[in-house]
Amino acid sequence: MNKFWIAVFVLPAVLLFSSVYAVSLVILITTSFTNFTAGGGGNFIGLSNYIQLLKPGSEFLQVIKNNIVWVLLQTTLHICLGVVIAFILARNKWYKDVVRTIYMLPNIIPNAALGMLFLFILNPKFGMVNSAIRFITGNKSFMQNWFMEPKTAFGALTITWLPYAGITVILVMSEMTSVSRSLYEAAIIDGASEFQTNIYIILPLMRNIIGTATILAASNMLQKLDIILLTTSGGPGVRTTNMPMSIYRTALIENNYGLANAQGIILILLGLLSVIIIRRLYRMNENNF
Amino acid sequence: MKRFLSMAMAVVIVLALVLTGCNNARSGNATDPTPKGNETGQNTSGSGPVQVTYATFRVGAHVQAPGEKIMLEEFKKQYGDKIELVIEELPSDDVYINKMKTLAASNSLPDVLDGKNGIRELAVQNGQARDLLPYLEADPEWKKYVGEGAINANMTEDGKLYSISYSRRIIGYFYNKDMFEKAGITPAKTWDEFMSNLEALKEAGFTPIAAATGENAWTANLILGAMIGSANDEGNKLMNTMRPTNYNTPEVINALEMMKKILKDYSNPDALGSIYANAANVFCQEQAAIIANGPWMVGDFTNPEKSVEGLADRLGLAMYPNDSMYSEFDPGFILCAKDSNLEEALTFLKFRTGPFSQRTFLETAGSLPLTDQIELSEEFKKEKPLVVQHIELAGQAKYTFKTLDVTAYPIVIDSFQQLYPELVFGEITAEEFAQKLTEAASSQ
Numbered sequence: 160m161n162k163f164w165i166a167v168f169v170l171p172a173v174l175l176f177s178s179v180y181a182v183s184l185v186i187l188i189t190t191s192f193t194n195f196t197a198g199g200g201g202n203f204i205g206l207s208n209y210i211q212l213l214k215p216g217s218e219f220l221q222v223i224k225n226n227i228v229w230v231l232l233q234t235t236l237h238i239c240l241g242v243v244i245a246f247i248l249a250r251n252k253w254y255k256d257v258v259r260t261i262y263m264l265p266n267i268i269p270n271a272a273l274g275m276l277f278l279f280i281l282n283p284k285f286g287m288v289n290s291a292i293r294f295i296t297g298n299k300s301f302m303q304n305w306f307m308e309p310k311t312a313f314g315a316l317t318i319t320w321l322p323y324a325g326i327t328v329i330l331v332m333s334e335m336t337s338v339s340r341s342l343y344e345a346a347i348i349d350g351a352s353e354f355q356t357n358i359y360i361i362l363p364l365m366r367n368i369i370g371t372a373t374i375l376a377a378s379n380m381l382q383k384l385d386i387i388l389l390t391t392s393g394g395p396g397v398r399t400t401n402m403p404m405s406i407y408r409t410a411l412i413e414n415n416y417g418l419a420n421a422q423g424i425i426l427i428l429l430g431l432l433s434v435i436i437i438r439r440l441y442r443m444n445e446n447n448f
Numbered sequence: 449m450k451r452f453l454s455m456a457m458a459v460v461i462v463l464a465l466v467l468t469g470c471n472n473a474r475s476g477n478a479t480d481p482t483p484k485g486n487e488t489g490q491n492t493s494g495s496g497p498v499q500v501t502y503a504t505f506r507v508g509a510h511v512q513a514p515g516e517k518i519m520l521e522e523f524k525k526q527y528g529d530k531i532e533l534v535i536e537e538l539p540s541d542d543v544y545i546n547k548m549k550t551l552a553a554s555n556s557l558p559d560v561l562d563g564k565n566g567i568r569e570l571a572v573q574n575g576q577a578r579d580l581l582p583y584l585e586a587d588p589e590w591k592k593y594v595g596e597g598a599i600n601a602n603m604t605e606d607g608k609l610y611s612i613s614y615s616r617r618i619i620g621y622f623y624n625k626d627m628f629e630k631a632g633i634t635p636a637k638t639w640d641e642f643m644s645n646l647e648a649l650k651e652a653g654f655t656p657i658a659a660a661t662g663e664n665a666w667t668a669n670l671i672l673g674a675m676i677g678s679a680n681d682e683g684n685k686l687m688n689t690m691r692p693t694n695y696n697t698p699e700v701i702n703a704l705e706m707m708k709k710i711l712k713d714y715s716n717p718d719a720l721g722s723i724y725a726n727a728a729n730v731f732c733q734e735q736a737a738i739i740a741n742g743p744w745m746v747g748d749f750t751n752p753e754k755s756v757e758g759l760a761d762r763l764g765l766a767m768y769p770n771d772s773m774y775s776e777f778d779p780g781f782i783l784c785a786k787d788s789n790l791e792e793a794l795t796f797l798k799f800r801t802g803p804f805s806q807r808t809f810l811e812t813a814g815s816l817p818l819t820d821q822i823e824l825s826e827e828f829k830k831e832k833p834l835v836v837q838h839i840e841l842a843g844q845a846k847y848t849f850k851t852l853d854v855t856a857y858p859i860v861i862d863s864f865q866q867l868y869p870e871l872v873f874g875e876i877t878a879e880e881f882a883q884k885l886t887e888a889a890s891s892q
C-alpha cells in the first residue's frame with residue numbers, strides 16, 4: 160500500500176519532468192540531425208550540422224573556446240575569491256554583516272540591470288572608469304570603448320561577473336557554521352595559529368561545499384546570455400560570444416533550428432563533462448574523514 | 449484517521465493538477481494571441497464579437513505608440529460590436545521579432561501582424577500567410593489607398609502579394625543649420641565633399657555625425673547604404689535588390705572604407721556598440737551636427753523631453769550626396785487568419801492599412817502615406833515642414849534605393865554590429881567585412 164501512495168505522489172513530478180525535460184531533450188537530439196528551420200524543413204541530414212560546427216576554422220570552435228576560458232576563470236579565480244572572503248568574514252569582526260551584504264548585492268541584482276549598470280560605468284564618453292582615468296592622467300581625450308575594442312572586450316565583459324562571488328561566500332560560510340567547536344578548541348590546544356587552523360583543518364572540511372559552488376559557477380557560465388546580449392551582443396566578431404549566445408543567434412536570427420539544436424547538444428555535453436571533472440577533482444563522493 | 453487524511457490529500461492534489469490542466473485547455477488567455485486550432489475566432493457564447501488576434505510592438509515609448517492607440521480605439525468604436533481584437537503588446541522590436549519567429553516555427557502566428565525583418569518570408573514558408581491580391585482586387589476603394597507603388601514593391605516574382613504596406617519611407621539626413629553655418633559648409637553634393645564637410649565640422653569643434661552600430665546599426669547603415677546606392681548604377685542596383693547574396697563589390701568595399709573613417713574620426717565616441725536611442729539623444733541634445741533618419745523623427749525635435757528647446761527651427765533636411773534618397777515601402781502587414789475568422793481579420797487589415805490609419809500615423813508619427821490620396825492639410829504643412837520636405841526632395845532625387853534592413857537577410861543585418869568594431873579597430877579589412885556579409889547572406 161505504501162508503494163502505491165509513493166507512486167501517486169511521485170507521479171505528477173515524473174509527468175512534469177517527462178513532458179518538460181525528457182520530451183524536449185528527445186526533440187533536441189533528433190532535430191539536431193535535421194535541417195529544421197523556422198519556416199519548415201526537418202529532413203534528416205546526418206552529422207552535417209555537427210561537421211559544420213566542429214570543422215577546423217569554424218567560428219563555433221572560437222565560441223567553445225570562449226566558453227571554456229570563462230568556465231575555467233569562474234571555477235578558479237571566482238571560487239578562490241569567494242572562499243577567501245568567506246574565511247575573512249568568518250572571523251566575525253564588526254564589518255562582517257556590512258561586507259557580506261554589500262558583496263552579495265551584485266548577485267541579487269537582475270542581470271539586465273547589471274548589464275545596464277556596466278554599460279554606463281564603462282561608457283567611453285561619460286562612464287565612471289574613463290572619467291576617473293581622465294581625471295588621474297589629465298588626458299582629456301581618453302575615450303576607451305571597453306566593450307567594443309577587440310583587445311579589451313573579453314576582459315570588460317568578464318569583469319561584469321568574475322569578482323562577485325557572493326553565492327560561494329554564503330555557501331562556504333554556512334558550511335563553516337556546521338564545523339564542531341571541538342575541532343577549533345583542539346587546534347588551539349595543539350598550538351595552531353588561526354591561519355594554520357583555517358588552512359589545515361577548516362579548508363579541507365569545506366571540500367564538498369566548494370565543489371558544489373564550483374559546479375554552480377561552471378553551470379552559470381554555460382548559461383550566461385542576458386548580460387552578453389545587453390553589453391557586447393557577442394562582438395566584436397565572436398570575441399565575446401558564448402554558446403548560449405551562438406544558439407540564440409542561430410535559432411532566432413538565422414532561423415536555423417537544426418544547427419542551433421546541434422549546438423545545444425554540444426552545450427549539454429560540455430556541461431556534463433564539467434560536472435564529472437569537478438566532482439572527480441573535489442572527490443565529492445568521498446567522506447571528509 | 450491519518451491514513452484517511454493522506455488519501456484525501458493525495459486525491460485532492462491529483463484532481464487539482466488534472467482539473468487545472470483541463471481548465472487551461474478549455475479557456476483561452478485574453479492576452480495570448482496564439483490561435484488555438486479551430487477555436488480561433490470563436491467566441492464562447494456564439495453570439496458575441498468574433499476574436500481577431502493581433503501582435504504589436506508599437507507600445508510604451510515607441511514613436512508610433514500614440515498613433516497605434518488612436519487607431520485601435522477608432523477600430524473598437526467602429527467594429528467593437530462585431531470584432532474583438534485580442535492584442536499582444538511586446539515591449540520592443542527585438543522582442544516582437546523573436547516572438548513572431550518562434551510562433552512561425554510552430555505555425556501559430558497571430559491573425560494580423562507586421563511582417564518586418566523576415567517574418568513575412570517565414571509566414572509564407574510555413575503556409576500561414578495568405579495571398580492578399582485577390583482581396584485587394586475585390587475592393588477598389590482599399591486598393592486606391594494602398595496604391596500601385598506599394599503593391600508592386602511587395603509583389604513576389606510569381607505574382608503573389610503577401611503583405612500590405614502602411615507607409616512610405618523616404619529617408620535623407622537631418623543637419624543642424626547653426627553648426628553647418630559656423631563650420632562654413634552646406635549639404636554636400638558629392639561624397640568627397642561630404643567627407644570634407646565632416647572634417648570642417650570637426651575642426652569647428654562639433655561632433656559631425658550621431659551614429660550607433662548596436663542593434664541593427666540603423667543610423668550607421670543608412671549612411672553606408674546611401675554611399676553604396678548612390679555610387680553608380682551597379683551600387684544602385686544592389687541597393688534595390690531583395691536578398692542579395694554578394695556584397696563583394698567595389699561599391700560596398702569603398703563605402704565600408706568611408707564608414708571606417710566616419711566611425712573612427714567623425715562620430716560620437718560611443719557610436720560603436722551603442723543603440724539607436726543613444727545616437728538620437730546625441731543629435732537631439734545638439735551634440736552632433738548630422739543624423740541619418742526618417743520623417744518619423746521629426747516629432748522628437750519638438751518634444752521637450754527629448755530635444756533642446758527650439759531644435760526643430762535650427763534643423764534642415766538634405767538628400768544624400770549625388771542627389772540620392774531612400775524611397776521604399778514598409779514590408780507591411782500580413783494576414784495569417786484561418787477560415788473561421790478570415791472576414792473579420794481582413795476587415796482589421798483593411799482598417800490598419802486604410803485612410804484613417806495612414807492619416808493618423810502621418811499626423812502623430814510622421815509616417816508618410818502610401819499615396820497622394822491622403823492630402824496634407826495646410827495646418828500640418830505649417831506645423832511640420834520637415835516632414836513635407838521629405839516628399840518634395842524625393843521628387844528631385846536622381847538615385848533612390850531601399851534600406852539594407854529591407855533588402856538584406858536578417859543574419860546580414862545582425863552581422864554589422866559584430867563587424868563594425870572589428871573594422872574600425874583594424875582587426876579586419878573592408879574586403880574581409882564584405883566577404884563576411886557575403887558568407888552570411890549565402891548561408892540563407
